[in-house]
Amino acid sequence: METNEYIESGILELYVYGLLTESESIEVAAMAKKHDEINTEIIAIEKAIVALSASFSPFHSVANFEKIKAKLELKHGKVVDIKPATTWSQYAGWAAAVLFLLGFAYQYVQLTQTKQAIETVGTEKDKLKSEYALLDQENKATEKNLSIVRDIKNTGVTLGGQAVAPQSFAKAYWNKDTRVTYIDAAGLPKPPKGKVYQVWALKLSPVLTPTSIGLLTNFDANTQKIFKVEDTGYAEAFGITLEPEGGSPTPTMDQLYTLGKV
Structure with a gap:
């Protein structure tokens, strides 16, 4: 996953809020250590949260403010190799692919049924043409025979x-x-x-x-x-x-x- 994609995935905000699992938090810490852009983004998120907290709680003491700030500081953990967490965009991609395949299969079935119907109609048409030709031949023979019987000569x-x-x-x-x-x-x-x-x-x-x-x-x-x-x-x-x-x-x-x- 590219650095920009990782930042835009929303996982850094969850990390700052402490809503990730332990393994996911270790992964984010490793990424922050590896990429300065990610580390900078985490610090920016923390500052924004601190500023927001200050605006809503202006009467906290300086000691409490410092405790909150310290708790939100970035802690680097052990670096481990781990697959990036699956994002909703990936699920959406798979869902779109499945829907596409289902739609294609449905259209294929419909096309097959249409072809079969056309072939059936063609067969019936040929059968009717043969029957018509036979009836026409018999009708002509009947007319000829009637003309023989009715001929007064x-x-x-x-x-x-x-x-x-x-x-x-x-x-x-x-x-x-x-x-x-x-x-x-x-x-x-x-x-x-x-x-x-x-x-x-x-x-x-x-x-x-x-x-x-x-x-x-x-x-x-x-x-x-x-x-x-x-x-x-x-x-x-x-x-x-x-x-x-x-x-x-x-x-x-x-x-x-x-x-x-x-």
Whole structure:
């Protein structure tokens, strides 16, 4: 501790008033012996106290005055090495440091929580964007399918269930002008593994002549079960059979699921 700091700490006044512990008094005496500035300051404090006492007690005898003065004289003790007494300024510094660390920790926690909240919002935003894109895609598919069903130029052909699957049904939408054909297969059961539905355009006379116009592939992925097949220039009937994956050159008649006449 610098000499000026030691003097300004207030410990010299406590020493003159006799309010320090024995070890602290020994320390002050050692400092006074080592530093003339400190010794001079102690003497100045003593004189000030004596003068103040005289102003408040002017009627004391000269003998009493001298006794008081002698009692306040500086007494030098044994010099020992001892750490300077801790001052309130040091405590204040440590307290400020602790408060700073606590404030920094609080701000760090708040920042971490804010980052986590931002990341959560970003994740939710991305999830909503994906869901919106999927809904938008499904909505467009629905609008397209509705336009097929509502198109008065399309001939709707109902395909009823046959012996192998009486509960099955389907519907064909055939535009004779554009030759575009769509199949609504919502009434067909899920095809077994390794199998696929195959659609046939049938000419009934003079002899039954089937022509393959497409496979209903990716059956599970097509949620609305509306399939566009190959262009159809002629058809007196439509039929759907269950065939090995990849299709067949001719229909397997005992696997005829649905059939309908135009």
